[in-house]
Amino acid sequence: MTKRSVVHSTFVVERLYPAAPSRVFFALSNPAAKRRWFADPHDPTPSRHEMDFRVGGKEVNAGCPSDGQMHYFNAVYQDIVPDQRIVYSYELLFGETRVSVSLTTIELVAEGKGTRLVMTEQGAFLDGHDISATREHGTGELLDALGAFLSAEA
Numbered sequence: 001m002t003k004r005s006v007v008h009s010t011f012v013v014e015r016l017y018p019a020a021p022s023r024v025f026f027a028l029s030n031p032a033a034k035r036r037w038f039a040d041p042h043d044p045t046p047s048r049h050e051m052d053f054r055v056g057g058k059e060v061n062a063g064c065p066s067d068g069q070m071h072y073f074n075a076v077y078q079d080i081v082p083d084q085r086i087v088y089s090y091e092l093l094f095g096e097t098r099v100s101v102s103l104t105t106i107e108l109v110a111e112g113k114g115t116r117l118v119m120t121e122q123g124a125f126l127d128g129h130d131i132s133a134t135r136e137h138g139t140g141e142l143l144d145a146l147g148a149f150l151s152a153e154a
Contacts, residue, residue: 007125009132015117015143019150021083021108024115027149028086028106029053037149038142039063055080059088069095084108092130099129119143 017024027033031051038049038061047070048062054077061073075090086106092099102123109116119139125131 010122011136018114021115025083037145100125
């Protein structure tokens with residue numbers, strides 16, 4: 001029998017973007033825009049991306065990075081306040097193995113001519129398959145990709 005465990009963790013990642021909150025919100029909420037930056041840098045073409053951006057809507061992002069097994073991001077949008085806040089819950093699977101379940105809040109705050117994005121994730125990391133530090137690092141990479149997308153679109 002597999003030894004079961006759960007580790008709870010919360011982390012916060014912040015970025016300051018030289019774009020208005022409405023532009024940042026668009027990049028987070030528009031399926032075509034999000035498809036351009038929300039990807040594993042080592043596997044930039046997801047094999048599946050579906051996004052129904054509304055409260056109760058779902059997002060699926062699946063790809064096969066260098067480890068050779070499919071990774072699935074399955075999210076449900078819980079709360080949306082245009083240009084200000086997005087709250088979603090999601091599970092992350094490696095193949096058929098659920099590695100974590102999280103609640104994520106993204107806050108967008110106008111700051112000067114730009115936007116401060118504050119992303120808080122509260123996660124339950126399951127059975128030692130993933131850890132908070134790895135997730136925080138990957139989240140930082142994704143938010144850096146968002147910044148590059150916003151800069152390219154400016």
